[in-house]
Amino acid sequence: xxxxxxxxxxxxLMALEAPALDGWLRWLQATPFATVIAENDNLFPFIESVxxxxxxxxxxxxxxxxxxxxxxxxxxxxxxxxxxxxxxxTWAAFGVAAIAGGLMFAxxxxxxxxxxxxxxxxxxxGLAGLNMAIFHLFTGRDVARWGTAERTPLGAKxxxxxxxxxxxxxxxxxxxxxxxxx
Amino acid sequence: xxxxxTLPIARTLNDFCVWLDGTALSQVIxxxxxxxxxxxxxxxxxxxxxVASALMINLRLTGIFxxxxxxxxxxxxxxxxxxxxxxxxxxxxxxxxxxxxARALKNPVFQVKVLLxxxxxxxxxxxxxxxxxxxxxDPTHGPRAAPRVIAAISMVLWVSIIFAGRWIAYx
Numbered sequence: 001x002x003x004x005x006x007x008x009x010x011x012x013l014m015a016l017e018a019p020a021l022d023g024w025l026r027w028l029q030a031t032p033f034a035t036v037i038a039e040n041d042n043l044f045p046f047i048e049s050v051x052x053x054x055x056x057x058x059x060x061x062x063x064x065x066x067x068x069x070x071x072x073x074x075x076x077x078x079x080x081x082x083x084x085x086x087x088x089x090t091w092a093a094f095g096v097a098a099i100a101g102g103l104m105f106a107x108x109x110x111x112x113x114x115x116x117x118x119x120x121x122x123x124x125x126g127l128a129g130l131n132m133a134i135f136h137l138f139t140g141r142d143v144a145r146w147g148t149a150e151r152t153p154l155g156a157k158x159x160x161x162x163x164x165x166x167x168x169x170x171x172x173x174x175x176x177x178x179x180x181x182x
Numbered sequence: 183x184x185x186x187x188t189l190p191i192a193r194t195l196n197d198f199c200v201w202l203d204g205t206a207l208s209q210v211i212x213x214x215x216x217x218x219x220x221x222x223x224x225x226x227x228x229x230x231x232x233v234a235s236a237l238m239i240n241l242r243l244t245g246i247f248x249x250x251x252x253x254x255x256x257x258x259x260x261x262x263x264x265x266x267x268x269x270x271x272x273x274x275x276x277x278x279x280x281x282x283x284a285r286a287l288k289n290p291v292f293q294v295k296v297l298l299x300x301x302x303x304x305x306x307x308x309x310x311x312x313x314x315x316x317x318x319x320d321p322t323h324g325p326r327a328a329p330r331v332i333a334a335i336s337m338v339l340w341v342s343i344i345f346a347g348r349w350i351a352y353x
Contacts (some may be wrong), residue, residue, distance in 0.1 A: 028265050035203075041352075045348065045349055045351075045352045048348055049344065049345040049348040049349065052226070052344055052347075052348050053233070053341050053344045053345070055226075055230070056226065056229055056230040056233045056234070057230070057233060057234055057237065057342060058230075059227065059230040059234075059236065060230040060231050060232075060233055060237075061234045061237075062235020063230065063231060064234060064235075064238070065232065065322075073259070073263075074250075074259055075234075076246075076255070076259070077251075077259075078279075085248060086238075087245060089237065164307045168223075168227060171226050171227055171230075175219050175222050175223045175226065176219055179219055
């Protein structure tokens with residue numbers, strides 16, 4: 001399997017080129033709490049399920065905002081107001097997802113860290129964050145002006161479309177991690 | 183392992199799983215490695231829409247969210263994002279069942295999930311009927327307990343369904 005070969009190579013490379021990081025990952029997964037999560041029959045599935053609920057809420061609420069930016073849904077709600085109402089729940093869910101994800105990561109740090117799809121997932125999330133930041137800095141600045149207009153500006157549509165595409169990618173890559181663990 | 187497997191219905195189920203596993207469609211799903219992960223991802227995206235929409239309605243039901251808009255209006259916005267994705271969930275779920283019949287149909291966790299889904303659909307249908315009741319949507323003058331109970335039951339059901347869905351892999 002190509003992925004196995006890549007991971008094995010990546011492991012060797014990382015151990016050689018980033019011994020500090022590799023060392024830290026090995027230390028992390030050897031800690032008592034990480035070991036408990038890895039070995040307990042019910043703990044990992046429970047944390048994973050919490051993670052799935054949390055990411056469902058992250059993506060679902062982001063989709064609500066993105067569909068508004070694209071002018072496809074919630075058109076009866078001013079965009080700025082909708083974003084202000086929904087985003088706190090997005091952040092809360094993201095926090096839970098990150099904590100659950102961090103716990104799962106810790107339980108098998110080297111395997112996840114060197115997994116192509118896990119790395120891709122983090123990258124896509126970073127890009128999604130960047131997209132959100134760009135939106136807030138530019139188009140989102142005067143959302144009060146265009147938030148109730150018939151059509152949303154191009155910048156908002158672009159931000160919404162890019163966001164949806166990136167988060168769909170996060171889900172796809174995230175799911176693929178489970179199929180490529182060694 | 184499972185005492186109920188001696189019942190006639192269990193043998194019928196077993197025969198059905200064996201038959202389904204042998205169909206051409208099932209073989210295709212099993213042999214093409216990309217199908218199950220892709221279908222699972224679509225399944226996740228669909229229930230993300232469902233649970234987020236349910237949360238928004240339930241938050242309005244308890245008077246926390248968007249109180250300036252009526253419950254009926256909020257429901258009109260979000261209920262379509264429960265019903266339409268549910269069709270996608272059924273379709274993707276069907277593909278996963280056809281691809282791995284025994285893993286799904288004979289698994290008690292999956293069976294519990296199906297019951298929970300039926301319960302969630304019933305609760306959503308009941309809510310669909312009640313949403314126009316102005317008393318329900320008024321957090322200050324309407325009933326306090328009933329909306330909260332409905333909202334709590336709804337969220338517990340959706341979250342339990344997601345937990346059950348993940349736990350299929352571990353049972």
